[in-house]
Amino acid sequence: MSENNEIKQKHMFTPLASGCGSPYFEVQDKLIQICDHQASQAKAQEICREGNGDLISLEKISLFDKLLERPEMKRDSIFWVNAHYQDSSSSYVWTSGAELIHGWLPAKPSSNRYHCVLLAHQSNDSVGMTDGDCKLNKKFICAKEDDGDTKQPSGGCGSPFIKLEGLLVQICNKRGTWTEARAMCKEVGADLISLTRTQLVKELVVMSDLANYSWWVGGHYEQSSSSYVWLSGEEIGRGWMPVKPSSDKYQCVALGLSGKGIGGLNDLDCKKWTKFICMKDKVSIKNTTK
Incomplete structure (x- = not known):
């Protein structure tokens, strides 16, 4: 394990502030929070909603590209996002209902048709979506609208x-x-x-x-x-x-x-x-x- 990975695991953020407690950063009109905590898809979504957000939806290619510039999105990392398998349409959809067509890793989604979706950066540097068992404990990414509340909290800077x-x-x-x-x-x-x-x-x-x-x-x-x-x-x-x-x-x-x-x-x-x-x-x- 590299020194950087050891440092990351040693000092995970604790949920003292909204959401998972990690700092927010701005991307387009969104406030994004990359969470080092590992949780099931349902628990991850619950934590995001505690911070008045939700798991991130990557429907916009420009948002996807900006997210990949982040240092947290290193190789061998994987995060829950806000897409799932919809039985009624036999397809994967974002929370808005838009079908998830583009952005999958090669040979994904799998034939197992796992109901939840993750964003993965593989060791071979491939980046894209994969389906996964919703009960797996994985890192996750929260997002919410940039309404100014997070950027201008009262008392200090507001971070934990x-x-x-x-x-x-x-x-x-x-x-x-x-x-x-x-x-x-x-x-x-x-x-x-x-x-x-x-x-x-x-x-x-x-x-x-x-x-x-x-x-x-x-x-x-x-x-x-x-x-x-x-x-x-x-x-x-x-x-x-x-x-x-x-x-x-x-x-x-x-x-x-x-x-x-x-x-x-x-x-x-x-x-x-x-x-x-x-x-x-x-x-x-x-x-x-x-």
Whole structure:
């Protein structure tokens, strides 16, 4: 098992917020939630509906293509989706009633005519639908209409805290400047995260959508020492992307992904509007403003 898979299994999200508790991300007019929990098709649908959504319907090819860009959709992964076998029409249909004709894996659906449908990314890199026993425990994908409720919750960013390397960590899909992000962390008694541990950085690289966003963390440029420091005052000595920090010496620090796909720290303009990561621990954190 790869290190990334071990990290994923070790730190599954718990359903502390709506749905399965994983963060939502925007695709077209939908809010999508890829759930690491494994459940039967019926239980998966129940969990999605607890979050005012449902299992995802992939009737639009453009939505299907966007979903496949996600890092969670790696090889050997399989997820419940919102399609089933309809006895009255002897066909597979989406929840809207539209027939599921395209997008099947080769030789699928099977002759067994299992009543439920999954989205699978196989080891040979084939991606498509397959039928499966509805009682199997599998991961699943929730979706709901983007009405603004999930993006703008009250109190902090609204995402659940998870346990990571002895800390409580909140991966926030809400966006703001560095100062706004820090203020939202403080609303829930937290602060922007300080990445002083190499293993913590590795785990966040796996769990965050670094391919599409940078994430504010608790690092900044300190004029008095002419160096980048964490909110505790500790100097940021390692963890930078190649050739970072830049010669521009932007004042704030984010976790991101380099052009070569390497995760690490980057200096950014503090006014950039992006996502962020909060943390809680027992260490008092110095008050720093930007």
